[in-house]
Amino acid sequence: MSRSDVLVDADWVEAQIGAPGTVIVEVDEDTSAYDKGHIPSAIKIDWKKDLQDPVRRDFVDKVGFETLLSERGISNDDTVVLYGGNNNWFAAYAYWYFKLYGHDKVLLLDGGRKKWELDSRELSTDVPARDKTSYTASEQDAALRAKRDEVIDAIGKRNLVDVRSPDEFAGRLLAPAHLPQEQAQRGGHIPTAKNVPWSKAANEDGTFRSDDELTALYRDEAGVDFGKDTIAYCRIGERSAHTWFVLHEILGQPNVKNYDGSWTEYGSLVGVPIELGEGK
Amino acid sequence: MSNDSCGAPAGGVTISKDKSSKEAVIEGQVLRGGAPVSPGYARLLGTGDEFVAEVPLGEDGGFRFFAAPGEWTLRVLAPGQVRLEQEVTADIGQVTKVEFLV
Numbered sequence A: 001m002s003r004s005d006v007l008v009d010a011d012w013v014e015a016q017i018g019a020p021g022t023v024i025v026e027v028d029e030d031t032s033a034y035d036k037g038h039i040p041s042a043i044k045i046d047w048k049k050d051l052q053d054p055v056r057r058d059f060v061d062k063v064g065f066e067t068l069l070s071e072r073g074i075s076n077d078d079t080v081v082l083y084g085g086n087n088n089w090f091a092a093y094a095y096w097y098f099k100l101y102g103h104d105k106v107l108l109l110d111g112g113r114k115k116w117e118l119d120s121r122e123l124s125t126d127v128p129a130r131d132k133t134s135y136t137a138s139e140q141d142a143a144l145r146a147k148r149d150e151v152i153d154a155i156g157k158r159n160l161v162d163v164r165s166p167d168e169f170a171g172r173l174l175a176p177a178h179l180p181q182e183q184a185q186r187g188g189h190i191p192t193a194k195n196v197p198w199s200k201a202a203n204e205d206g207t208f209r210s211d212d213e214l215t216a217l218y219r220d221e222a223g224v225d226f227g228k229d230t231i232a233y234c235r236i237g238e239r240s241a242h243t244w245f246v247l248h249e250i251l252g253q254p255n256v257k258n259y260d261g262s263w264t265e266y267g268s269l270v271g272v273p274i275e276l277g278e279g280k
Numbered sequence B: 001m002s003n004d005s006c007g008a009p010a011g012g013v014t015i016s017k018d019k020s021s022k023e024a025v026i027e028g029q030v031l032r033g034g035a036p037v038s039p040g041y042a043r044l045l046g047t048g049d050e051f052v053a054e055v056p057l058g059e060d061g062g063f064r065f066f067a068a069p070g071e072w073t074l075r076v077l078a079p080g081q082v083r084l085e086q087e088v089t090a091d092i093g094q095v096t097k098v099e100f101l102v
Helices: A010-016 A062-071 A085-100 A112-118 A148-154 A166-170 A211-221 A239-250 A262-266
Strands: A022-026 A079-083 A106-109 A159-162 A230-233 A256-259 B024-032 B041-045 B051-056 B062-067 B070-078 B082-090 B095-101
Touching (some): A010 A079, A079 A112, A085 A106, A085 A112, A085 A239, A085 B051, A106 A112, A112 B070, A148 A230, A148 A256, A148 A262, A211 A239, A230 A239, A230 A262, A239 A256, B024 B082, B041 B062, B051 B062, B062 B070, B070 B095, B082 B095
Parallel strands (some): A022 A079, A079 A106, A230 A256, B024 B095
Antiparallel strands (some): B024 B062, B041 B051, B041 B070
């Protein structure tokens, strides 16, 4: 994988509006953003209602994903172009999720909703009607998703990249600064983790930084060993999906997993090691 | 918005009254000629321009952050190359109000 295989710009997306075989999908942190205006012809996937199991803490299962995509009119052969707000935060999560269930042709709009808005491009409130399909998902690709025991075993062996803000990493905050802080679990980070806040991978307009800048950020400045396998985590696995996208899809690192249990799981486990303060 | 998410609505999460005394809140509004600016974005930056958080402006041009106490930089982005900045101080139990005029 490389940048040109996975990222498209706004001009390209504008030319694809209404094109057969391409489905533009908004997945936003603010799940009401789509209703106020979206890229013409785009449909919406709600990262919480549509992609999370309503009872257990887990994703919708294979059948659930098949039902969702069939209802939204997405076929196995369609090219899915994802975009969202806040540097494509949740769109990158949805990208990872589509890959997890084996969708072949997935692209991300570089800069996402933010770049589109800052460019003053057209937004529509029309909700397109799409014919239902019969979507078939693959089993989850275990090579993309890390579970807790694997993460504990990776301490000191693999790269652990904590992509939360420095204050969350150090244990001073338990959630991003735009959210309330009350939480039950302990603060801190997984020992040996490097702290590279996810948003450092993005320019101010939401586009991804250049390959050279990204390599310098992770390898040279943070000390992520590109010769080792990597697990990325954050608080609930969405910001780290963005970093998974950078390392695996843009920079082409071969073995990168997203730990979606992330700090809300790890920081609540009994008996696991936790490190406080700045990184070592 | 439940708290097991990272999602925040445009304008930021509403403050719950029983929690506000424990939070260091920074909130404000972006106006152009008295009218709210939206769409647009408010970014919270720490020391050395370190990005910490961002929210899309609400329909009232509003934004809200739950920061750690200390010094922060707020930056506003909006269509038409708008890019404004202010320095603010957040304290626990305080709601620091900021207004941006485009």
